[in-house]
Each structure stands twice: as structure tokens, then as C-alpha cells.
Amino acid sequence: MVRVFGMADRKDAFLRIENLSVQYGEELAISGxxxxxxKSTVTAVLGLSGVGKxxxxxxxxxxxxxxGDVFLDGKxxxxxxxxxxxxxxxxxxxxxxxxxxxxxxxxKIKKQKQDSDFLKSILESLKIENLKERYPESLSGGxxxxxxxxxxxxxxxxxxxxxxxxxxxxxxxxxxxxxxxxELLGIHHPTVLLVTHDFEEAHFLGDRIVVFSHDGLxxxxxxxxxxxxxxxLLDNIIDMMKGEAL
Numbered sequence: 594m595v596r597v598f599g600m601a602d603r604k605d606a607f608l609r610i611e612n613l614s615v616q617y618g619e620e621l622a623i624s625g626x627x628x629x630x631x632k633s634t635v636t637a638v639l640g641l642s643g644v645g646k647x648x649x650x651x652x653x654x655x656x657x658x659x660x661g662d663v664f665l666d667g668k669x670x671x672x673x674x675x676x677x678x679x680x681x682x683x684x685x686x687x688x689x690x691x692x693x694x695x696x697x698x699x700x701k702i703k704k705q706k707q708d709s710d711f712l713k714s715i716l717e718s719l720k721i722e723n724l725k726e727r728y729p730e731s732l733s734g735g736x737x738x739x740x741x742x743x744x745x746x747x748x749x750x751x752x753x754x755x756x757x758x759x760x761x762x763x764x765x766x767x768x769x770x771x772x773x774x775x776e777l778l779g780i781h782h783p784t785v786l787l788v789t790h791d792f793e794e795a796h797f798l799g800d801r802i803v804v805f806s807h808d809g810l811x812x813x814x815x816x817x818x819x820x821x822x823x824x825x826l827l828d829n830i831i832d833m834m835k836g837e838a839l
Contacts, residue, residue, distance in 0.1 A: 607632035613661035615648045622648040633782040637795035640805030646788040650754045678750030680741050680758045686729050693725040699748040715743050735766030755787045806833040
């Protein structure tokens with residue numbers, strides 16, 4: 594079951610997920626999920642551990658098997674072969690390459706033209722321009738995660754998947770990285786799915802919030818988020834994740 598709070602225009606869905614299920618052996622991780630993601634929005638995905646949030650991202654990026662359909666801009670995502678930028682909980686950068694080399698790697702693999710001006714703007718926005726010739730082992734956790742974010746933004750992906758990207762950072766690094774990401778999102782407007790356990794992060798970064806509950810999906814559109822007191826919204830979301838009715 595999917596309940597939508599606020600106005601949702603499914604005609605404008607850029608990423609469309611229909612009847613998606615993921616199974617690991619005998620265990621059903623996701624069952625019959627339907628979500629419509631508008632273009633150039635940040636959809637924050639909240640839910641308890643084990644409800645299938647990461648499996649959702651892995652299915653979209655086609656790194657695990659799934660049943661159902663995923664469409665991007667009206668085309669089967671497996672056929673259209675889009676550019677997907679994925680930032681996980683682990684930093685996922687190559688320790689034997691410099692910051693700049695790590696960021697350039699995605700376009701090199703995709704055989705895309707490099708853009709020095711755009712690279713410079715991304716480095717400056719994430720406050721790592723002065724680190725570009727350093728190696729990852731000399732960076733803090735927050736700096737390494739910003740290198741990964743820079744790599745994804747520089748690739749200009751069709752869709753960006755963020756799986757708890759700041760969960761392993763200390764509080765100060767986390768807040769700074771969230772703020773820098775917010776600024777970049779406001780400039781470049783990518784289509785983003787952000788998986789998080791952190792309501793504050795979802796509220797700060799998300800244009801809309803999808804709650805994985807025991808009863809299905811609850812989707813809070815932007816207009817509902819804006820007109821609802823934060824504490825009331827949080828209480829409702831907690832009740833949903835516990836399986837309690839509104």
C-alpha cells in the first residue's frame with residue numbers, strides 16, 4: 594500500500610518504480626514497491642533497519658537481481674543504461690590515486706570529456722580544492738566523503754543514489770558536509786534518492802520524504818512537509834515506522 598500526503602503528479606515522474614521486489618534466498622527484502630520520483634528533486638527514504646532501503650538503491654543501480662520494473666524518463670532502466678552516481682556508507686575512493694585523479698576517474702571510464710572549469714567549481718563548493726593533489730589516506734573522514742560526493746557530481750549522473758553517506762562521520766563533519774551538499778543540490782538540481790536513518794537529515798536535504806513502514810510506503814510531498822510542524826511530522830513518521838495508525 595502507498596499513501597501520499599500532499600499533491601503528487603505522477604505524470605512528471607522521472608524515475609518510476611513499479612511492483613519492485615527483491616529476494617535473497619528465502620528472504621523477501623522488498624515486496625511490490627511502487628514509487629514515482631520527479632526530476633530534479635531529492636527524495637529522502639526513511640525506515641527501520643532491514644526494511645529494504647539499501648536493496649532499493651541496489652536494484653535501481655542494477656547491481657542486484659529484482660522483479661518488477663524500473664523506468665527512467667519513460668525507458669526501461671536496463672535498456673537505457675543511464676549514468677548512475679552512487680555514494681555509500683563506505684568512502685569508496687582509491688587510496689593510490691590523488692583526490693583529483695579519483696574525481697576524474699568516472700568521466701574517464703565513461704569516456705566523457707573532462708571539464709576543468711566545472712571540476713574547479715565542484716572542488717571549491719565542497720571546500721576540497723586545496724586537497725586535490727593529496728592522497729585519501731592523508732584526509733579526514735569528512736574530507737574523503739566529500740571527495741566521493743565531488744566524484745558523483747562531476748560525473749553529472751542521470752540519477753544520484755546516496756546511501757547514508759554521512760552516517761560514519763562525527764557530528765561536526767556531518768553537519769558541514771550536509772550543508773555543503775545542500776548548496777550543491779541547490780545549484781545543480783540532480784535527481785536524488787537519499788537513504789538515511791536520520792530524520793533531521795531527511796528534513797534538511799529532502800524535497801519529499803518516503804517512509805518505509807510495516808504497512809507499505811508513506812510519501813510526504815513537499816507542500817505537506819512545509820506546512821507541518823517538524824515535531825508533528827517526526828511523531829507521525831515514528832508512528833508509521835512502528836506500524837501504528839495516524
